[in-house]
Amino acid sequence: MPIATQYFDVHQRMRDQGVIFSFVGYVSEGILFSLGEALKQKMRLEETDANVTKRVFSIFVEQVQNIIRYSAERLHADSGTPAEMSSGLITVGRDATHFFVVCGNIVGRSEGEDLRVRLDELVRMDPDTIKSYYREKLREPPEAGSRGASIGLIEIARRSTRPIEFGLTELDADRAFFCLKAYI
Amino acid sequence: MDRLQLPQTERSPLVDFDFDRQQLRLEGESYPEDAAAFFGPLIAALDRYLERLRAEPPASALIVDLRLAYFNSSSAKAFMNIFQRLEAAARDGIEVRVNWHYQTDDETMMEFGEDFREDFQAARFELCVFD
Numbered sequence: 618m619p620i621a622t623q624y625f626d627v628h629q630r631m632r633d634q635g636v637i638f639s640f641v642g643y644v645s646e647g648i649l650f651s652l653g654e655a656l657k658q659k660m661r662l663e664e665t666d667a668n669v670t671k672r673v674f675s676i677f678v679e680q681v682q683n684i685i686r687y688s689a690e691r692l693h694a695d696s697g698t699p700a701e702m703s704s705g706l707i708t709v710g711r712d713a714t715h716f717f718v719v720c721g722n723i724v725g726r727s728e729g730e731d732l733r734v735r736l737d738e739l740v741r742m743d744p745d746t747i748k749s750y751y752r753e754k755l756r757e758p759p760e761a762g763s764r765g766a767s768i769g770l771i772e773i774a775r776r777s778t779r780p781i782e783f784g785l786t787e788l789d790a791d792r793a794f795f796c797l798k799a800y801i
Numbered sequence: 802m803d804r805l806q807l808p809q810t811e812r813s814p815l816v817d818f819d820f821d822r823q824q825l826r827l828e829g830e831s832y833p834e835d836a837a838a839f840f841g842p843l844i845a846a847l848d849r850y851l852e853r854l855r856a857e858p859p860a861s862a863l864i865v866d867l868r869l870a871y872f873n874s875s876s877a878k879a880f881m882n883i884f885q886r887l888e889a890a891a892r893d894g895i896e897v898r899v900n901w902h903y904q905t906d907d908e909t910m911m912e913f914g915e916d917f918r919e920d921f922q923a924a925r926f927e928l929c930v931f932d
Contacts, residue, residue: 646834650811650812667906667907668906668907668908668909671871671907671909672909674871675871675873675909678832678873679873679874682832682873682875748916752916752919755877755878755881756881756885756920768874768875768877768878769873769874769875771874772873772874772877776909
């Protein structure tokens with residue numbers, strides 16, 4: 618297949634799914650910032666309600682920061698500077714009724730199981746329960762080695778206007794691919 | 802103590818901690834790359850300052866103004882740390898007033914303000930709407 622046809626096909630399939638943008642590869646805080654700016658600009662141009670834009674942006678930031686902090690595929694700078702790049706997938710789009718933000722990355726098996734337990738719990742909560750759970754977690758001292766993710770996941774669930782969806786697929790004995798989809 | 806001032810950036814709020822005037826101001830958006838690194842020095846300065854106020858209670862209130870448009874969950878955690886310290890100081894008899902400014906129709910910031918307000922008893926926490 619000629620390359621233009623090949624990539625137009627990829628392009629077209631994504632557009633059909635309502636994708637606004639999709640990024641696969643190593644993400645850094647710099648990429649998070651630039652994609653976030655592009656997202657806000659796009660939503661402003663389309664005159665999206667300011668509160669909806671904030672919810673989408675907020676979920677986007679928490680999702681991407683989870684990839685940066687927790688992806689099992691990551692690069693560290695040798696110099697010891699805190700530059701961090703982690704591999705993952707980010708897709709933001711819109712279907713007939715909702716915006717959606719999907720993030721995916723490879724996780725270690727035990728981290729994956731840990732995520733499953735936390736998210737199963739969140740999925741079962743109604744909005745008021747999520748809100749009080751958030752308040753409770755905000756008051757707690759940070760968990761050892763957590764870098765803030767527990768509150769980030771609750772924030773995602775809280776800003777979603779529909780229950781979040783997630784999944785894990787096993788890659789080998791030690792690793793799984795994790796993805797999380799939120800709707801606004 | 803020297804006034805602590807940090808300019809607003811695209812990802813971090815303006816910080817202006819004027820110790821002599823007993824005013825702390827935070828303004829802008831907050832999703833720094835490393836929230837602990839950003840807020841750590843501010844929280845350390847607040848601890849030293851509150852210790853000083855406890856030793857010599859001031860005649861007028863410590864005023865904290867927050868005017869934020871967006872912050873991520875790590876920043877929310879840092880704000881909670883700051884608020885817990887302010888409330889503890891107020892319980893020790895230091896007059897503290899926190900003003901939470903949010904734009905009309907900004908549901909997220911209003912809701913955060915209402916949430917945070919529930920943690921204050923001794924300190925005064927006011928929701929202030931602006932256009």
